[in-house]
Amino acid sequence: MSDARRIARYTLLDEVASRREDHDVVLWRGFDEVLARDVSIRLLPQDDPRASRAIAAAQASALVEDRRLLRVLDIFEVPATTDSVATIAIVSEWATGVTLEEMMRAQSWEPLPLERAMSIVDDVARAIAAGAETAVSHRRLRPSSVIVTDAHEVRVRGLGVDAALWGQLDPTLSPEAADIDGLGSLLYFLLAGVWPGSGSLPAVGLPRAPRAGGHVLPPSRISANVPSPVDDCIARSVQDAERARSVLMVNNAPAFVSMLSLSRDYLTGPGESAGIAFSGADGVGTVGRVVAVIGGLAGVAIVALLGWALFTGGEGPWRPNPEAAIAATILTATATPITETQVGIEQVIPVTSVTSFDPYADDNDNGKVDGRKGRENEADVARVIDGDTASAWTTSNYGTSDADGKGGMGLILDLGAAHSVNSVSIDFDGVGAEAEVRVSDKIYRDPGTWNLLASAPAGGRSIELRAPRAKVGRYVLLWFPVLPKSPTSPDSFSVGVSGVEVRG
Known part of the structure; x- marks a missing residue:
């Protein structure tokens, strides 16, 4: 391999992608010769007006520690040569797997089983919450931001850096609200197979969620197997979702994590698997499924009653409220799931x-x-x-x-x-x-x-x-x-x- 394909301690292996509308930013799969591992290397011209923002975002992102994040490892300048201009290199961890967009596209946008979807989004939310602890927001969460690795681990890429390069998905929102909208939109996307995201920079190439009266429909109106508590999570997180005026929006990632955890515990019982099982080797089939249906009003009630305590309890932007956990125990103890069996494809x-x-x-x-x-x-x-x-x-x-x-x-x-x-x-x-x-x-x-x-x-x-x-x-x-x-x-x-x- 020629010296032209080596920068500092890294060897450039494969050009992974360059945005069609932004040829100045190029992503490479590289190899760290010192630590003997694959890395992601993003190259940006030094004279690009976004360079200083990207460097600052990468420096802030590098301080966030969470195993679910593809962390920034190195930032350095690459001098100009006779064949290339001077560039900035942002080096991050590399993961082998598929993005959520690739996963859903491969299965023709078929919704995921409830527990699998909620588990993936829970991992993403915990990664975003780790960034929130040091005031670092992603601001550009979309299906291509999340990778499910070959080892079935969830990894989030682009924390802060993607938005510094290409803008926040919805520039009208605060950074925290943009992340909440992104998390809710990911949950909606995995459960309905369509993207509800708002903003002037919509995700390209994704099927869009149907709308009525200016709002995206609840996912339960698109996929019959979405229970009411999940509809409520969507209403409290997705900016364009329809909601009653009395519904409180989640205001930060830690609160989203708590809301999702309460909903999962209510639907499945703490430590149990979800009440929706899909047949088929890939776990995403729709034939012969058994659906555990939770009473809709009870599902809405648990989040509605806990909403104020959960989202405003304690000092500061968020603190878990022990009274909310007690209320959850009381409500779930008296709830009786109704089970019905669906055989075959909807006709x-x-x-x-x-x-x-x-x-x-x-x-x-x-x-x-x-x-x-x-x-x-x-x-x-x-x-x-x-x-x-x-x-x-x-x-x-x-x-x-x-x-x-x-x-x-x-x-x-x-x-x-x-x-x-x-x-x-x-x-x-x-x-x-x-x-x-x-x-x-x-x-x-x-x-x-x-x-x-x-x-x-x-x-x-x-x-x-x-x-x-x-x-x-x-x-x-x-x-x-x-x-x-x-x-x-x-x-x-x-x-x-x-x-x-x-x-x-």
Whole structure:
């Protein structure tokens, strides 16, 4: 090997990557001749305006000690030669394995089992928390930042340095908030197979999470096996997640670690394996899985009740609160998991017939609700299941978004027999509407009596509503409590549906 491929005590072996939009920064796999080990060597021209920031970030990162980090080992200047300009070399530990992006891409973005996903993110969060102890933030966490080694260890690269070179993923956030958003986004990505991350610098080449009303949908609406406590973790960490106003956001990495640990203990019991087991040699198959489903409200309650104590207890930005642990013990001691078995891959459930649902109709136009099973443009309801998205059922035009005081409008899908329903996809005609999907064995006049499967705010023309666990029933109610502006009459409100698909 020529001297041109050797700098200081390091030999350059393979050029690993250079960013297509940034040819000045090049990553090499190198070899440390003194310690006889592979290293990562990042080269940056000395006159690059980012050089001083990168050096400062690398120096700060080198002081963080955690086995999960690919630590900075050396920083030095490489003099110019006749063939190259003077550069800065940042040397870090090397790891052989696959990034989370490569792992998920190889399995066609199939979600990971719950415990595996939570375990990986827990390791990442603990690495980020180690940096937080010395005020060093990553600020650019994404699936390519995390490597699962050949020995199945989780390693995080680019602490501080990546953001110094290419910017924080969401520059509107504080460094701590950017890391929390990154951690929550990684958990979402591993459990749903899509990336929810916010910011002006989105991850390139990743499938994006669906949105409704400007927010990413909870992962349970994308993957049916995500329990409610995980939805709550996402709501408290991902900036673009939908959440109630009362939900407290996690404010630093140590608090995220505690939140995730409480959720894992609640779902599995301390020291136990997760309640979701996937068959297949690679551990990520979806056929023949057994899903341990935790009661949704109880799951939300544990984090909600512990939230204030956990995130604000004690002095300083974070300190574990022993009362939170006591509360966790009390709540989990009385929780009874409900187990259901799912066999086979999710399939489309045929809809045998559709009926319009106008439960608060004034059928005789006397100004009073008649209490009958009202109908709304009943002659057109078959268009919802005719397979032609160019045809649609639409409501009448109303003067207010609550259908002139009725409180909503809907459709009832008859499945012919009781089925286990996991999700429903809706194609709207014109504009999307706020939607609820409810399931029952009987047709009730009051929509609130039906079992709620999932809900979504007004958003795109096509949405999928998915729940953490299936609901069983013959009838599926699509209920639209708030009508959007009519696309044909700007001063009116209406909703139209051109297609629907039920899966279970």
